[in-house]
Amino acid sequence: MTLLYIHIPFCDSKCHYCSFNSYVDKFELKSAYMEALKLQLQADLGRFEIGPGDILSVFIGGGTPSTIDPALYEPIFKELWPYLQKGAEITTEANPNSATSSWLCGMKALGVNRISFGVQSFFDDKLKLLGRAHRAKDAIDAVENAKNAGFERISVDLIYATSLDTPKRVEAEIAMAHKLPITHLSAYELIIEEGTPFEKSPNVKKESIEQSRRVIQSAKDAGLEQYEISNFGDPCRHNVGYWEYRPYLGIGSGAVGRIEKERHYPHGILEEYIENPHFKKIETLTDEEILEEKIFLGLRSDVGVDEKILPAQMLQRAYLLAKEGKLRTREGGFYNPDYLLSDEIALFMLG
Ligand SMILES: C[S@@+](CC[C@H](N)C(=O)[O-])C[C@H]1O[C@@H](n2cnc3c(N)ncnc32)[C@H](O)[C@@H]1O
Ligand code: SF4
Incomplete structure (x- = not known):
C-alpha cells in the first residue's frame, strides 16, 4: 500500500510567510507541466511495481492546485484510477480566491473527495499582514461552495502566533471555522522561513505556549479532537499515512517520495523537471x-x-x-x- 503526493508549483501570488516551491509566473508552462506529471506517474508506477488497488490515498498540494483547470488533471486521473484502492481518500488543497464553484465541481467529477482550503485567517487585517490574495468573505464562500458542490470532507488551514493574534481573536477564528460545514481543521503556528519577506520583519511572530494551548482547547470545544500537533477533527488518512511511515510516491517538481529506505527528489526547477520528469536524486536513509x-x-x-x-x-x-x-x-x-x-x-x- 502506498500514498501518492502530487505537487502543483504555481501560485497566483506569493504570501509573505511562505517558502514552498512555487512560481507566480511561468503560467505558460502549466500544460507542459501537467503532461510531465503524467509521464513521471506512468514511469514510477512501473518502477516501483505499484499494482491495481495499491494506492491508499492521493494528496494534491502546492503551490496552489486550484490554479490548474480540472481538464488538465483529467489525463492524470485516467492513469491513476486502476491503481486506487476502493474508497481511496483523494484530497486537493485549494485557495479561496481560485477555487470557484466550477473548479470545485470539476475536481469532484474527477473523483476528488476531500478539500483543504488555505484560509489562514477570518480577519481581513491579518490576511493582509500575511500577504494573502483573498478576504475572509471569500474563504467563507469557498467552503460553502465546496459543500454545495457535494464535498463531505472539508478542511481549513489557519495560521496563528502572529502579532495580530490576541486570545479573543484566536478563539473567534476557531469559532468562525466551526460555524462553517468543515470536518477538519489545521492550525499552524507561524514559522518565519528563510528567504521570505517575513524574515526581514520577525516581529510579526508572537508565540506563546498559552496561545497554542488556547488553540487546542478552542478546537476541542468546537468538537474537533486533536490527533496531531497541528491537526484536529476527522483525520486526513494521507497525512496519518506519512506519520505511520508508509511509503509514498512524490510526483512533481517540488515533490518528495520515499520507498523503503530511499528518499527521491525530482528536479526542483520547473523547466528541468518538464525536460526530464524521470530524473530522481536519491538519498539513502540510515536505520x-x-x-x-x-x-x-x-x-x-x-x-x-x-x-x-x-x-x-x-x-x-x-x-x-x-x-x-x-x-x-x-x-x-x-x-x-x-x-x-x-x-x-x-x-x-x-x-
Ligand atoms: C502547501 S501550503 C499552501 C497551500 C495553499 N496554497 C494555500 O495557501 O492555502 C499548506 C499550508 O501550510 C501552511 N504554511 C505555509 N507556510 C507556513 C509558515 N511559514 N508558517 C506556518 N504555516 C505555514 C499554511 O497554512 C498553508 O495553508
Ligand atoms: S501559502 Fe499557498 S498560496 Fe501562499 S505562496 Fe505558499 S503555496 Fe502559494
Missing part, C-alpha cells in the same frame, strides 16, 4: 535516521511509537517517561498525551 523520524512523527501524533522498534536503552527511557506520566502505554506502544512537548520527549527518548 538511525529512520528510527529518529518514526519517533518524532509518532510522538507528534496519535500514531505513537511501537515499542518493538526501540533499542534497549531507548525502551528504558520510554518506560521512565511513562512512569512520570509523560507518555501513555497501550497495546505495545507509547503515546504522547501532550503534543506540544513532543520534540522534548522525542529528544529525551533518543538520548
